[in-house]
Amino acid sequence: EAESEEGAGSRTKLSFKELVSQASLFFLAGNDTSSFVLAVLAYLLARHQDVQDRLIAEIDRELGPDATSPGTLAPTPTSSSSPSTAAAAATTASSPLSSSPLGKTAPPPLNYDSIQKLHLMKACVLEALRLHPVISVFTRQALESTEIAGYPIPAGAGVYVPVKSVCSDPDLYPEPELFKPERFLKGHLESLMTDSASGGVGLGSAMFLPFGVGPRSCIGMRLGMYQVMMVMAAVLKKVRFVSAPGEINIPRAVMFGIPPFSEPLMVEVEAREQL
The missing domain is CATH 1.10.630.10 (Cytochrome P450)
Structure with missing residues (x-):
C-alpha cells in the first residue's frame, strides 16, 4: 500500500487501482x-x-x-617507462583540463x-x-459556455483539439x-x-x-x-x-x-x- 498527503497533517492510502493507474501513466508517458x-x-x-x-x-x-x-586518449605508461614518465602520463590522464597528449581541453x-x-x-x-x-488529438472539457469561430460550446461539452491539423496548417x-x-x-x-x-x-x-x-x-x-x-x-x-x-x-x-x-x-x- 502507499500513502499520499491530502492537506496539512492528513494522509490517505492509495488503492491498488490508483497505484496501477499511476504506474501505467509513468510507463506510457516516460x-x-x-x-x-x-x-x-x-x-x-x-x-x-x-x-x-x-x-x-x-x-x-x-x-x-x-x-x-x-x-x-592520454598516453598509457608501459613497463619500460621511467617512473617520472609514468607519473606524468597518469597526471595527464586524470587532469580535468586535458584528455589528449596535446593537452587539449577535455570535452x-x-x-x-x-x-x-x-x-x-x-x-x-x-x-x-x-x-x-x-x-494526433487531445480532449478538453468546457468549464463554461463560450463560442469559438461562431460555434457555440455549451458548458460541460467535450472539445477535441486537432494537434496534427494545427501543426500542418500552412498559414502557421x-x-x-x-x-x-x-x-x-x-x-x-x-x-x-x-x-x-x-x-x-x-x-x-x-x-x-x-x-x-x-x-x-x-x-x-x-x-x-x-x-x-x-x-x-x-x-x-x-x-x-x-x-x-x-x-x-x-x-x-x-x-x-x-x-x-x-x-x-x-x-x-x-x-x-x-x-
Whole structure:
C-alpha cells in the first residue's frame, strides 16, 4: 500500500487501482513517447543528410570530440617507462583540463547545461514532433459556455483539439509537409512564444500543440525534451543514420493515444570514424 498527503497533517492510502493507474501513466508517458520521438527523428535525419551534417557539426562544436574517439586518449605508461614518465602520463590522464597528449581541453560533459547549447538539436526535435506528433488529438472539457469561430460550446461539452491539423496548417508553417528544423530557430516564427534558450518557438505556444497547451499541458515536456536530446546527442557522437533499402514513408493512423507504426521504421547506422 502507499500513502499520499491530502492537506496539512492528513494522509490517505492509495488503492491498488490508483497505484496501477499511476504506474501505467509513468510507463506510457516516460517510455513510449520518448522512444517514439527518437525513432521518428532518426528516420528523418537518415532522409535529410544535410540536416544531419549540420547537427553533427553542432554537437562536435559544442560538446567536443568524443572522449573515446581515436587521438583523444592520454598516453598509457608501459613497463619500460621511467617512473617520472609514468607519473606524468597518469597526471595527464586524470587532469580535468586535458584528455589528449596535446593537452587539449577535455570535452564538456553531456549534461543538462551542455545540452542547452544544442539549438539545432532542439529545433530538430520540435520539427519531428510537429510533423509526427505523438498524439494526433487531445480532449478538453468546457468549464463554461463560450463560442469559438461562431460555434457555440455549451458548458460541460467535450472539445477535441486537432494537434496534427494545427501543426500542418500552412498559414502557421509554410510548406508544412517538409522537414525544416530552421522553423524553430531564432529569427523564424517570431509571432510564437519564445524561450530564453534559443529565442525560437516556445514549448507552450498555442500554435505548437504536441505537448498540449495551458495549465494542463504535458507535465513532463521539458524532461522529455532533455531526454530525447541527451540520447540523440550521445548516439550522434558515435554514428550517423542512413536510409535503409526499401524505406517507406512513415505510416501512421490518426487515433487517440500513441498510434503504432503499421510497419517498422528501418534505418541503418554507420560508424562516424569510417566516413
